[in-house]
Amino acid sequence: MGKELPGADFDNYVEVYRDIINRVSSISGEQFEFFIQVRLGLMKDRIAKQRGSFDSVRILDFGCGTGATEEFLRDSFPSALICAVDSSAESIRAAQARNLDDVRFVHLDSPALPFPDDYFDLVYSNGTFHHIELTHHNKVLSEISRVCRDRGNLFIFENNPKNPLMMRAMRNNPFDVEANLVHPKWLQRTTESSGFRQKEVCYYFFFPRPLRFLRFTEKWLGGIPFGAQYFHWSIKTTHIG
Numbered sequence: 001m002g003k004e005l006p007g008a009d010f011d012n013y014v015e016v017y018r019d020i021i022n023r024v025s026s027i028s029g030e031q032f033e034f035f036i037q038v039r040l041g042l043m044k045d046r047i048a049k050q051r052g053s054f055d056s057v058r059i060l061d062f063g064c065g066t067g068a069t070e071e072f073l074r075d076s077f078p079s080a081l082i083c084a085v086d087s088s089a090e091s092i093r094a095a096q097a098r099n100l101d102d103v104r105f106v107h108l109d110s111p112a113l114p115f116p117d118d119y120f121d122l123v124y125s126n127g128t129f130h131h132i133e134l135t136h137h138n139k140v141l142s143e144i145s146r147v148c149r150d151r152g153n154l155f156i157f158e159n160n161p162k163n164p165l166m167m168r169a170m171r172n173n174p175f176d177v178e179a180n181l182v183h184p185k186w187l188q189r190t191t192e193s194s195g196f197r198q199k200e201v202c203y204y205f206f207f208p209r210p211l212r213f214l215r216f217t218e219k220w221l222g223g224i225p226f227g228a229q230y231f232h233w234s235i236k237t238t239h240i241g
Contacts, residue, residue, distance in 0.1 A: 009131070010088035013175055014066060017091075024169040028228070029209025036069050039126060039231070040076050042204060043155050046233055047122065050153065057121040060085070060113075062144060063128025067095025070103045073124075083120075085113065111140050118149040126157040130179040134186070141194035148236045154196055156232045158182045160203060166228045184225075187232040196234035203227030 013020065021032045057080045061069060064084035073082055082103045086092050092107040106114060123144055132140055148154060159166045161181040170176040184201045191198065202222035207214045221227065 010065070010086075010175060011090040014088070014090045014094050017066060018068070020173060020175070024173045027165060027169075027208060028205070029212075032068070033072075035205075036072050038205065039157050040069070040072050042202065042231060043124065043233075044076050046155075046200070047153060057081075058119060059083070060115070060120045060123045060144075060147065062123060062125040063131075064091075064095060064105065066091050067098050067100070067103075067105060069124075069126065070095070070100055070105075071098065074100055074103065083115065111136070111143050113143050113147050115147045117146055119147045121149060121152050123148050123152070123154045124157075125155070127159065129156060129158060129187070130176070130182045132180070134180050134182075137186075137190045138193060141190055141196075145195040145236060150236055150238050152236045154191065154232075154234045154236065156187055156191075158187070158230060158232070160225065160227055160230050162225050163228050184230060184232055188234075191232065191234045195236055195238070197237050198232065198234045200233040201230060202233070203230045205229055 010017075018032045021035075025032075025035070057077060059073060059077060059080050059082045061073065061082065061084040064070065064086050065088070067084060070082055070084055073080070080102070082100075083106065084095065084103060085106045085108050086095070087108045089107050092105050095105040129137060129140075144154065159170060159182075161167065161183055170179060188198045188201075200222075203225055204218055204222065205228040206218055206221055206224075206226065218227075
């Protein structure tokens with residue numbers, strides 16, 4: 001999403017989005033779907049430790065694009081009710097054409113979310129906040145906080161500004177040219193001011209495919225700020241301490 005929300009900026013990339021991601025990430029040796037599965041695996045691992053059960057959860061994907069993630073979310077959380085929102089009308093049309101069971105795709109034309117207070121157990125967002133002006137992050141996160149229940153989980157996945165290969169990939173990506181770099185400390189401040197408490201920042205994807213035999217070590221490398229991407233995990237809380 002961009003400016004306040006990016007909207008039409010992404011309408012022109014619906015048909016070629018996956019191909020662009022594969023082109024700019026070719027040095028990694030991995031494909032678009034691989035990264036989705038990595039992200040959801042990291043999130044599901046944390047949720048399992050936090051919750052223990054995936055029954056009857058409500059999930060919001062904030063910035064869902066064409067809905068590719070929802071196919072994998074449905075497999076990872078088979079009993080969940082999934083709502084997915086995006087400000088690109090063309091992306092939402094492509095997502096709805098997937099005809100996924102128990103997934104609701106919604107077009108947004110403002111940061112206001114069309115859901116009741118305290119509705120979601122889990123909010124997921126990948127690569128969305130660098131398309132929103134930094135001055136609007138608090139407004140967007142306050143709205144996410146409103147629809148997230150107390151003790152609900154927020155996962156924000158972002159590109160690592162300290163990784164030179166990732167920065168090169170963003171410069172070569174036509175829809176990332178004007179992106180705002182989002183640092184973990186910034187997310188900590190803005191989420192905490194919106195009613196969340198940071199639980200973890202974890203860096204991941206250190207090794208390209210030719211070095212995949214080393215990936216088992218990544219579970220010990222999450223605190224080193226050189227992975228290609230990172231996630232910020234925080235908990236909605238009305239109580240501090």
